[in-house]
Amino acid sequence: METEEVIIGLEIHVQLNRLQSKMFCGCSTAYHDSEPNTHTCPVCLGLPGSLPVLNRKAVEYGIKVGLALNCRIEEETLFYRKNYYYPDLPKGFQISQYDFPLATKGHIMILGDDGLERNIRINRAHMEEDPGRLVHAGTIDKAKYTMVDYNRCGMPLLEVVTEPDLHSPKEARAFLDKLKSILEYLEVFDGSLEGSMRVDANISLRGGDRTEVKNISGFKGVEKALSYEITRQRNIRRRNMTVVQETRHFDEIRNITVSIRSKVGAHDYRYFPECDLAPIRIAAWVPAIKDALPELPDAKRERFVRQYLMKDDHAKSLTSDIKVANFYEAVAACAEPRLAAVWIADVLKGELNYRNLGIDAFKVDDMAQIINLLSSAAITEDGAVEIIRAILDKKGGSPQEIVKARGLGRAEEDVVQKAVLEAVAENASAVADYRAGSERALNFIVGAVMKKTRGKADPGEVHRLVKAEVERI
Amino acid sequence: MLAQLRNRLESGSAEEYLSILFEKAERSRLNGFTTLAKESALESAREFDRKPWGGLMAGVPIAIKECISTSGIETNCSSRILQGYVPPFDAHVIERLKAEGAIVMGKTNMDEFAMGSSTETSCFGPTHNPWDLDCVPGGSSGGSAAVVAGGEAPAALGSDTGGSVRCPASFCGIVGLKPTYGLVSRFGLIAYANSLEQIGPLTQSVEDTALLMEIIAGHDWRDSTSAEMDRWSYLADLDKGVSGLKIGIPKEYFGEGVNKDVERAVWEAISTLEGLGASWQEVSLPHTRYALAAYYVIAMSEASSNLARFDGLRYGLRVGEDKDWHTTFSEIRAQGFGPEVKRRILLGTYALSAGYYGRYYLKALKVRTLIKEDFLHAFKDVDIVAGPTMPIPAFRIGERINDPLSLYLADVFTVPINLAGVPAISVPCGFAGRLPIGLQLIGRHFDEATVLRAAHAFETATSFHDARPEVV
Numbered sequence: 001m002e003t004e005e006v007i008i009g010l011e012i013h014v015q016l017n018r019l020q021s022k023m024f025c026g027c028s029t030a031y032h033d034s035e036p037n038t039h040t041c042p043v044c045l046g047l048p049g050s051l052p053v054l055n056r057k058a059v060e061y062g063i064k065v066g067l068a069l070n071c072r073i074e075e076e077t078l079f080y081r082k083n084y085y086y087p088d089l090p091k092g093f094q095i096s097q098y099d100f101p102l103a104t105k106g107h108i109m110i111l112g113d114d115g116l117e118r119n120i121r122i123n124r125a126h127m128e129e130d131p132g133r134l135v136h137a138g139t140i141d142k143a144k145y146t147m148v149d150y151n152r153c154g155m156p157l158l159e160v161v162t163e164p165d166l167h168s169p170k171e172a173r174a175f176l177d178k179l180k181s182i183l184e185y186l187e188v189f190d191g192s193l194e195g196s197m198r199v200d201a202n203i204s205l206r207g208g209d210r211t212e213v214k215n216i217s218g219f220k221g222v223e224k225a226l227s228y229e230i231t232r233q234r235n236i237r238r239r240n241m242t243v244v245q246e247t248r249h250f251d252e253i254r255n256i257t258v259s260i261r262s263k264v265g266a267h268d269y270r271y272f273p274e275c276d277l278a279p280i281r282i283a284a285w286v287p288a289i290k291d292a293l294p295e296l297p298d299a300k301r302e303r304f305v306r307q308y309l310m311k312d313d314h315a316k317s318l319t320s321d322i323k324v325a326n327f328y329e330a331v332a333a334c335a336e337p338r339l340a341a342v343w344i345a346d347v348l349k350g351e352l353n354y355r356n357l358g359i360d361a362f363k364v365d366d367m368a369q370i371i372n373l374l375s376s377a378a379i380t381e382d383g384a385v386e387i388i389r390a391i392l393d394k395k396g397g398s399p400q401e402i403v404k405a406r407g408l409g410r411a412e413e414d415v416v417q418k419a420v421l422e423a424v425a426e427n428a429s430a431v432a433d434y435r436a437g438s439e440r441a442l443n444f445i446v447g448a449v450m451k452k453t454r455g456k457a458d459p460g461e462v463h464r465l466v467k468a469e470v471e472r473i
Numbered sequence: 474m475l476a477q478l479r480n481r482l483e484s485g486s487a488e489e490y491l492s493i494l495f496e497k498a499e500r501s502r503l504n505g506f507t508t509l510a511k512e513s514a515l516e517s518a519r520e521f522d523r524k525p526w527g528g529l530m531a532g533v534p535i536a537i538k539e540c541i542s543t544s545g546i547e548t549n550c551s552s553r554i555l556q557g558y559v560p561p562f563d564a565h566v567i568e569r570l571k572a573e574g575a576i577v578m579g580k581t582n583m584d585e586f587a588m589g590s591s592t593e594t595s596c597f598g599p600t601h602n603p604w605d606l607d608c609v610p611g612g613s614s615g616g617s618a619a620v621v622a623g624g625e626a627p628a629a630l631g632s633d634t635g636g637s638v639r640c641p642a643s644f645c646g647i648v649g650l651k652p653t654y655g656l657v658s659r660f661g662l663i664a665y666a667n668s669l670e671q672i673g674p675l676t677q678s679v680e681d682t683a684l685l686m687e688i689i690a691g692h693d694w695r696d697s698t699s700a701e702m703d704r705w706s707y708l709a710d711l712d713k714g715v716s717g718l719k720i721g722i723p724k725e726y727f728g729e730g731v732n733k734d735v736e737r738a739v740w741e742a743i744s745t746l747e748g749l750g751a752s753w754q755e756v757s758l759p760h761t762r763y764a765l766a767a768y769y770v771i772a773m774s775e776a777s778s779n780l781a782r783f784d785g786l787r788y789g790l791r792v793g794e795d796k797d798w799h800t801t802f803s804e805i806r807a808q809g810f811g812p813e814v815k816r817r818i819l820l821g822t823y824a825l826s827a828g829y830y831g832r833y834y835l836k837a838l839k840v841r842t843l844i845k846e847d848f849l850h851a852f853k854d855v856d857i858v859a860g861p862t863m864p865i866p867a868f869r870i871g872e873r874i875n876d877p878l879s880l881y882l883a884d885v886f887t888v889p890i891n892l893a894g895v896p897a898i899s900v901p902c903g904f905a906g907r908l909p910i911g912l913q914l915i916g917r918h919f920d921e922a923t924v925l926r927a928a929h930a931f932e933t934a935t936s937f938h939d940a941r942p943e944v945v
């Protein structure tokens with residue numbers, strides 16, 4: 001059976017959590033480790049008579065993101081009220097944007113499933129305030145009551161809306177990875193904080209109605225929710241039924257999506273302008289913000305290839321996370337850049353991932369030393385891997401100390417030469433086999449040499465020496 | 474007047490004066506006060522008597538409308554849904570008054586959430602007009618106007634969304650000013666229609682209004698619509714007269730629907746101003762007839778959203794325990810809001826709904842622009858515009874409450890001012906029988922000084938404001 005084309009659009013709610021204060025009041029944004037309802041004031045609690053005061057820095061951050069997503073920035077932007085009732089919404093409306101959002105019509109590149117770079121169009125990016133958070137006593141079905149924590153209420157959010165340009169859960173994931181990377185480059189976002197990025201996904205099969213899966217947190221969650229939805233919609237189609245256009249919820253525990261029964265007419269938000277906030281002319285802000293934009297992932301990747309002569313794959317791997325990119329450049333400043341690229345992209349990142357660690361778990365100095373030891377041939381590649389592991393597992397001090405303590409220093413040349421002579425003499429049958437045409441026989445002798453030098457010799461070098469010796473005699 | 478009272482209190486006893494007011498208020502038949510802050514106010518007065526402090530309102534008590542937040546004193550908009558709500562902060566205007574030495578003596582009755590022009594929709598029952606207890610005091614700041622006119626408070630603050638300061642000032646024979654939108658911070662004012670309303674003084678004289686404006690006007694960063702401009706002395710120019718002042722008389726403000734006594738009194742007032750050296754000419758405000766419709770669409774739309782926060786979850790009325798939130802919210806709102814508030818929330822919700830937004834709300838905004846342009850156009854030729862504040866004198870309690878439309882129609886000359894955002898004052902200019910009539914003087918944006926100067930000149934030349942009702 002032919003598989004239908006999958007069409008996915010995303011709405012991503014990004015907390016601009018690198019800001020100091022909330023969107024419309026002076027409350028601190030650092031609420032994550034605090035008691036419930038301790039980061040509140042009359043404004044974010046929506047007390048009668050309170051009025052919002054715009055955090056201009058939040059708008060500046062929004063413009064930054066808009067520009068980085070190649071969007072058009074409106075000359076003048078304004079806020080709207082989105083009216084609906086919910087216990088986590090203390091004013092009975094959310095201050096959001098509607099017409100004239102901050103940024104429209106942008107695009108970013110991702111790696112498509114076909115292995116080619118592809119442009120994903122951004123419909124718009126607009127600002128809004130985060131609602132509070134409901135906390136259930138026990139599980140949602142069994143809780144006798146629900147509590148509300150307004151600490152999150154009024155957190156500055158940026159909602160990024162894509163066009164339906166994504167065609168698989170993997171592409172959706174690639175888009176989110178890229179977006180996160182850009183946001184962290186811009187220093188407006190810290191993805192490590194809980195609930196900092198939440199996704200609504202619209203998904204359909206070509207020719208069918210779409211469903212919306214709401215409020216998925218975590219990139220893995222998005223992939224799983226979308227995969228489940230595709231299977232579900234395909235099965236419906238196979239049974240010659242039609243997909244109902246509806247809103248669904250992703251159940252993280254069961255890894256399925258479930259229908260949220262929506263009330264009739266529940267979606268009329270009665271948007272109208274928020275008159276407590278004047279429209280803001282932002283056109284004049286743009287040039288300065290544009291000038292101050294940092295180098296973004298794609299540009300950095302190109303520069304890495306150009307400047308350090310590394311492979312594009314390595315450049316991509318090193319630039320996806322700004323911290324890794326900065327780490328690399330610091331190492332490359334005092335060690336051989338191409339070697340550093342290979343070792344950081346191919347080895348260090350893998351070892352870090354395996355241990356669930358970030359790049360900050362490794363010191364630039366240590367990495368630079370390791371690269372320098374490698375390029376001066378003072379250690380072998382195996383030795384370098386062992387040093388990296390020892391450091392990450394906190395078994396040993398500096399690379400030099402580890403080399404000394406474990407005897408990882410590469411064997412002296414005459415020691416190697418002596419071992420080669422011995423091994424060739426001791427393995428006459430292998431020498432005979434090699435002469436009879438078996439290349440593999442040589443490996444046996446190389447192995448013997450490595451044994452004698454306790455692995456400190458460079459296998460490539462030993463191979464060369466053994467071959468020369470065997471051919472000489 | 475306030476300045477003289479201040480001087481008297483400095484050498485006399487603020488406690489004694491305040492006690493007399495409280496006694497009067499307690500046996501009053503006006504139902505003007507909702508809360509008397511006896512304990513805190515008398516405590517302040519005693520402190521003042523021990524060690525008098527300075528300030529433009531040093532030791533002077535003031536009454537505050539129920540919708541203006543007062544820290545530690547219940548603020549409930551005369552609505553059941555907010556009963557028991559004690560704000561943890563003062564409104565900007567209260568901070569300013571306290572900084573100038575004033576003492577908040579209590580809160581005054583109003584139409585529930587300021588929705589009305591008669592103070593009949595309050596959950597505390599209607600306030601009575603001191604000139605005739607069977608009549609309404611006007612609204613929605615009816616309590617503030619009644620206590621000032623009835624001598625229970627030397628001055629009061631009200632709020633004006635579509636005439637809510639000027640209408641009761643007119644009906645009760647006192648002075649009331651609606652400042653330019655943005656001149657007085659709305660921080661702490663519980664919103665009815667936030668794009669239209671301003672806090673304004675209700676006083677026995679123009680000078681007192683000028684004095685209160687000196688205190689409450691000025692920029693406040695907590696209100697983003699608050700204008701950033703230099704502070705202005707309203708008292709300094711007060712005596713400069715009206716010689717050479719050009720007054721515009723809008724033809725749309727006279728004629729059909731205007732009570733004959735009102736029309737006569739207003740024309741006499743214009744003649745008085747002419748006698749003082751002003752000149753007048755007819756002007757046209759052609760979009761006046763659309764003002765009411767536009768006003769009610771905008772005000773109700775905004776109200777439907779502004780009042781959404783009253784769900785009983787965090788403060789205010791609490792009923793319907795142990796039910797799901799949806800049911801609880803609904804029950805609280807069903808029991809907490811009165812019929813007029815419900816009517817306006819429903820109409821406003823309707824006007825903002827998908828499919829109707831363009832037909833009602835956006836159209837109303839267009840009308841609003843046209844009305845503003847009408848005024849800007851008129852102010853090219855004249856310095857102020859004059860007309861009646863209300864087309865009629867105070868009506869009887871209960872007479873119109875079941876006919877909302879006739880009530881809405883009474884706002885015909887006050888709402889255009891809020892739509893345009895310009896300042897306007899109502900000063901007493903005569904009587905229809907024993908009921909006062911108000912003259913409305915409208916000025917350019919932020920030109921309160923001229924409005925106050927003209928009103929003061931008129932007041933000085935006449936004696937209407939000296940008349941006091943004989944209430945017991």
Ligand SMILES: [Zn+2]
Nearest residue numbers: 025027041044
């Ligand atoms: Zn806050």
